[in-house]
Amino acid sequence: MPRQSKPIQSNMGWSTVDRVVVQGLDLTQQLLGKVNLGDMAFLELTGRLPTPQQSAVFNAMLVTLVEHGLTPQAMVARLVHMSAPEALQAAVAAGLCGVGSVFAGGSEGAAKMLQEALTADPKAELAAVARAIVADFRGRRAVIPGLGHARHKPIDPRTPRLFEIAAANQLRGRYVALMELIAVEAERAYNRPLPINGTGAIGALCCELGFDWRIARGIAVIGRAVGLVGHLAEEIRQPIAREIHLRAEDECSTQAQKMHGSLMAS
Amino acid sequence: MPRQSKPIQSNMGWSTVDRVVVQGLDLTQQLLGKVNLGDMAFLELTGRLPTPQQSAVFNAMLVTLVEHGLTPQAMVARLVHMSAPEALQAAVAAGLCGVGSVFAGGSEGAAKMLQEALTADPKAELAAVARAIVADFRGRRAVIPGLGHARHKPIDPRTPRLFEIAAANQLRGRYVALMELIAVEAERAYNRPLPINGTGAIGALCCELGFDWRIARGIAVIGRAVGLVGHLAEEIRQPIAREIHLRAEDECSTQAQKMHGSLMAS
């Protein structure tokens, strides 16, 4: 017996001869000239436009995620662009492939940790929750997401600024409070500085804005996509990918030939 | 003789223990809470923050590019997410791979056409330039980029709105004028409606904002990245990829078995 087909549905957007509708709103009449790209991203993710407060906080989060200098992802985008300049989209795509657990895991993991804790018991006493979380991670010898930074010590300068913006917009709530208590408890338990890093702050603010943790990595992806196109614009003006490639290839090739030569001689 | 190493340089961003600097600006002091994501994209692409007028026009361009319903790219992102839900970044990357000549070629091609025409002679008489361009494309039997639309007839509603926003911000200049003259001349030469479409309008506005045409596709990529994350957010809430896949696989599989069966029988 053949499978029964089921209906499919998507409400993201549609158009007619003279209209373009996005999330139920008329693109030209209700969006163009009225909302910025960050607000549009909020609309795409949630189905509704942000309040001015949500807009301020969400744009700050996204702006934080855009640029981090010559990351591996930026190198990747530049190397692909050098090899396939006719397909700029593939260079950005290749760079985004690297927004994985090592680089984007912090905000996703922090959002997951906070949501699971407060979904189970929305009225829980936060200090007790923080103690339980830290004990659980310590017991599993797992790294607590969103804490500590290799360079920014003792504090990550992005975190207080992001929380300040959240407070100014009445969006510094229980998730931020829990994240801060987790950091305090972790510093006590591990007896070393473990400040909330930028991705931890963003993970907490994802929760305050009501985003499912499953989409937190997507917010990092949006920010990085902007940054990678920026790096390609610089690469077009001032190329460095070829030099980076030649240096590495020369070193490996010279070394491999030496090894090969001594193997042959031996 | 070994190759001499050359210095490499990138001014996109760097950080110290207590500072993050992007494009020479302090992230926490000069950017967070002050600029939106569209402005940040402008900063990344050009090295300077936009004026309020540039911000208005650039954000409108980006917002236009975000959402187009269930495009092939959106389907791709959803299908990859279904297959590799643990790697959301790869789903967006796969979708972006499809922002190629068929979908993003319009704005890139229009920007190239306009820039090449007005770079050669910045003071050229625009109507003559338009006639020469249309004659050239016709002679080569090439499609003029940025004109015509399969659905939006006789006009693409995005174009007048984008040009209206540009005019309100003193950014409706010679590139837009040339694009409009090209459309008029093309309609005359081909004797059918060939209005400036959304990507044509965006290509012309890229020129007004001073972007190199080589990065125009990158602006489409930024917009689409936002849209694709939006589609994944919807896919998580309301999945359709599996049904789309099963329908296509069932149909092809049934048909292939029938063919095979009749080949065996014959």
Place this chain on the structure above:
Amino acid sequence: MPRQSKPIQSNMGWSTVDRVVVQGLDLTQQLLGKVNLGDMAFLELTGRLPTPQQSAVFNAMLVTLVEHGLTPQAMVARLVHMSAPEALQAAVAAGLCGVGSVFAGGSEGAAKMLQEALTADPKAELAAVARAIVADFRGRRAVIPGLGHARHKPIDPRTPRLFEIAAANQLRGRYVALMELIAVEAERAYNRPLPINGTGAIGALCCELGFDWRIARGIAVIGRAVGLVGHLAEEIRQPIAREIHLRAEDECSTQAQKMHGSLMAS
């Protein structure tokens, strides 16, 4: 104090004016005309050419992985090719992005499970190991990798054939034996048919050939890359991506308009 640079090294390949060396072998003298693509893959992964027995088993594994009909990955490659026909490599790349946990997890997971079990105690009694593994997975309510198949019941026809080839080449050893005992024990514990599926068989054979489980997914990626190029060759001759796209877009668009209309009317 600046970081001290460390040497980098890669022995994959290098060339001089008149030679190309791959893995220490002369490409034109020692490889071309002498080895097939599967053997070359073995050389790339392990640094040495396969024995005839290893070649037979490894090629059979790879051949198994190539083609699975209109998978989500094949649909993805076709949709991207339709959107960016000038960048065929991006279409394959997009398709490969979907070789994730859902589709390639089986062989990776099975190889990991088997290697961890027999690394801990290479001389362990296999039946006891199998019982411990099944009990562990049951206790964690986790799915045992490499067992069961939605369509191929009660047995996956690929498994006996792959194990037969392995036996004929003296490569059906303790890993295959353990996998089979796990299947028997799982069928007993869960009281339903749980035969070793194709990816489970391949995972076990990865172990017999000495591959680290961390690279098992790479073997699936190689097979799928071949298959995706095959689908693009068919798509060029006999396109279906546009129709697949239009059907889905039409259905979603029509439905969204209806919903929007009734919202407006209410």
Place this chain on the structure above:
Amino acid sequence: MPRQSKPIQSNMGWSTVDRVVVQGLDLTQQLLGKVNLGDMAFLELTGRLPTPQQSAVFNAMLVTLVEHGLTPQAMVARLVHMSAPEALQAAVAAGLCGVGSVFAGGSEGAAKMLQEALTADPKAELAAVARAIVADFRGRRAVIPGLGHARHKPIDPRTPRLFEIAAANQLRGRYVALMELIAVEAERAYNRPLPINGTGAIGALCCELGFDWRIARGIAVIGRAVGLVGHLAEEIRQPIAREIHLRAEDECSTQAQKMHGSLMAS
């Protein structure tokens, strides 16, 4: 009026409860243990198994394409793997994104050039065709695809070996002859050594095997996919991506800080 749905069809593969059929052949009975991966690729691309002669030549072409040392694509795959080790498929995909015009353009372009020339007039006198082609490229100041190599001078060692294998298998025909005449004519016209390079040889052999030039890049993609998985296997055993990244980031960051400092001081 709604669009009329059209049937879709794919004959790549399908399966039933107890059978897997690929290209009309039974996977377990007719393929496993009987064909190698290169033959399987031929089957996927053409719908039929290769003759022994075709198998020899096609495997040699594929083997040639696998490994080229630390290419930009290999660096990309390694950098992505370092950032997202959990998604090995995305690392290969990112590397493949760079198999574009700069690296894979040679074989595609050569195949296109040869096919267009001999399709127009299959019985044309080859020397005259070669002269016309060289004159055409020179007139357009375009680079003739498949000729010349930065390192391999005066000859690319892969070319004579590949043509030798083709001759030994009765597959050195008119396309190879035309490619050789083009090289002779180009060396005469440009008055410098312009030997057929490896990609040029492969482009000509694609024609001898009857492949459409539109899929020639796909053959490079298959070879590179194998090589990239090889590089990831080495990266797992002996990582270099982090060092490559840190060197580049350190240099750019130090330089950018100096510039910034002098700007602040001025």
